[in-house]
Amino acid sequence: MQGTAETLESMTEEVGSATLRTVSLRGFRNFPALDLTLPDAGVMIIGPNGSGKSNLLEALYYLEIFRSFRGARDRELVTFDQDVFRVSASIERAGRETQLAAAWQKSTRRKKVEVDGCEPERLSDALGRFGAVVFSLDDSELVWGSPSRRRRFLDILLSLVEPGYVGALQRYRAVVAQRNEALRQNRLEVARAWGEGLVEPGARLMEARHRWVAGRNEEFAGYHAMIAGGHSANLEYVPALGRAEPEGPSGSWEERIERALTESESSDARRGVTQVGPHRDDLAIQAVVDARQEHRDLRSFGSGGQRRTAAIALRLVEADSLAERLGSEPVYLLDDVFAELDETRAARVLELLETGRTGQVLLTAPKPVDLPIRGGSLERWRIQEGVISGV
Numbered sequence: 001m002q003g004t005a006e007t008l009e010s011m012t013e014e015v016g017s018a019t020l021r022t023v024s025l026r027g028f029r030n031f032p033a034l035d036l037t038l039p040d041a042g043v044m045i046i047g048p049n050g051s052g053k054s055n056l057l058e059a060l061y062y063l064e065i066f067r068s069f070r071g072a073r074d075r076e077l078v079t080f081d082q083d084v085f086r087v088s089a090s091i092e093r094a095g096r097e098t099q100l101a102a103a104w105q106k107s108t109r110r111k112k113v114e115v116d117g118c119e120p121e122r123l124s125d126a127l128g129r130f131g132a133v134v135f136s137l138d139d140s141e142l143v144w145g146s147p148s149r150r151r152r153f154l155d156i157l158l159s160l161v162e163p164g165y166v167g168a169l170q171r172y173r174a175v176v177a178q179r180n181e182a183l184r185q186n187r188l189e190v191a192r193a194w195g196e197g198l199v200e201p202g203a204r205l206m207e208a209r210h211r212w213v214a215g216r217n218e219e220f221a222g223y224h225a226m227i228a229g230g231h232s233a234n235l236e237y238v239p240a241l242g243r244a245e246p247e248g249p250s251g252s253w254e255e256r257i258e259r260a261l262t263e264s265e266s267s268d269a270r271r272g273v274t275q276v277g278p279h280r281d282d283l284a285i286q287a288v289v290d291a292r293q294e295h296r297d298l299r300s301f302g303s304g305g306q307r308r309t310a311a312i313a314l315r316l317v318e319a320d321s322l323a324e325r326l327g328s329e330p331v332y333l334l335d336d337v338f339a340e341l342d343e344t345r346a347a348r349v350l351e352l353l354e355t356g357r358t359g360q361v362l363l364t365a366p367k368p369v370d371l372p373i374r375g376g377s378l379e380r381w382r383i384q385e386g387v388i389s390g391v
């Protein structure tokens with residue numbers, strides 16, 4: 001959407017290093033009320049399973065994308081028996097403070113977003129204002145989960161870093177829904193007309209996905225090799241239209257979408273659904289997993305730790321993409337990031353988070369982490385049943 005492009009563009013000039021100063025939660029999950037002031041370097045938050053560690057990071061990241069990073073519905077985020085949740089925070093960049101707030105009401109299903117006390121015209125205009133990246137244990141699901149999980153990763157990231165992406169995504173989704181409706185009603189002429197409307201936004205999504213994956217593959221491989229002791233890895237964009245270069249013998253993205261829609265039209269009509277297009281794309285994540293030195297799809301062949309390794313490498317690439325777009329490092333929200341990693345890999349991840357990265361860190365873990373994150377300068381807080389102590 002144009003608004004988002006302009007918002008992000010203007011941010012590029014004024015942004016320094018982002019620091020989360022204060023946070024206030026009301027009625028969010030197991031936090032009926034929570035108010036925090038955060039240290040500059042960040043904090044390590046330790047607490048047992050189910051105490052609210054992931055909930056806290058979920059609340060904070062809500063201010064980046066205005067939905068749950070865990071894929072939860074808004075109504076699930078409201079504290080049991082309450083009607084409204086509200087999350088607000090102040091973020092400082094280059095000496096300038098921005099207030100972000102988001103609220104959602106169960107009874108009216110209304111979401112309200114504010115930037116410095118004003119409601120933006122479109123919610124998408126406020127996307128990415130925080131500048132944060134979450135590393136979560138669930139990220140392994142990025143690797144082993146269904147293609148929709150990886151599309152979601154690409155869609156969220158590209159909505160934050162690629163001007164115009166979120167608008168194209170909204171238009172594309174709206175037209176797919178219309179085409180599906182026409183197909184179900186067996187109105188082929190109408191479906192064909194809607195199909196034409198898929199070409200422009202669809203090509204834009206595919207072009208952006210292709211460019212991001214191709215442009216970031218080397219960086220991903222580098223991070224992966226660093227964590228996994230030299231084992232190589234790669235990312236590959238897998239369009240649902242078939243693997244091919246966009247301007248190769250099979251034509252431009254536009255031509256390929258048009259052709260694919262025509263070819264699948266009768267089958268789509270029988271099933272009442274659009275079966276080809278970027279809404280079915282995937283991202284292949286492959287790596288060397290043993291001495292054979294061949295790249296294998298980690299979705300099928302990766303161990304738990306190998307999948308986590310690839311997921312962390314992917315998040316590091318995401319952090320770099322955000323930093324380039326914003327002109328500053330994001331705030332690192334690290335949800336139990338060292339779990340499942342052997343000592344060697346944990347030490348290498350730490351090194352990657354320490355070398356050349358100085359952004360604020362909010363690290364959660366069930367047990368104290370004996371690794372010198374931010375040079376060992378992080379304060380340690382305890383969390384128990386949604387209450388934080390040691391502040």
Ligand code: ATP
Binds near residue numbers: 047048049050
């Ligand atoms: P783990 O170490 O197992 O990952 P965690 O500290 O990350 O634990 P969270 O996922 O943050 O745990 O919190 C889970 C707790 O939040 C559970 O006790 C759950 O019942 C509670 N919870 C989840 N949703 C709500 C809600 N809408 N209202 C109140 N409590 C909720």
Ligand code: MG
Binds near residue numbers: 335
């Ligand atoms: Mg958790």
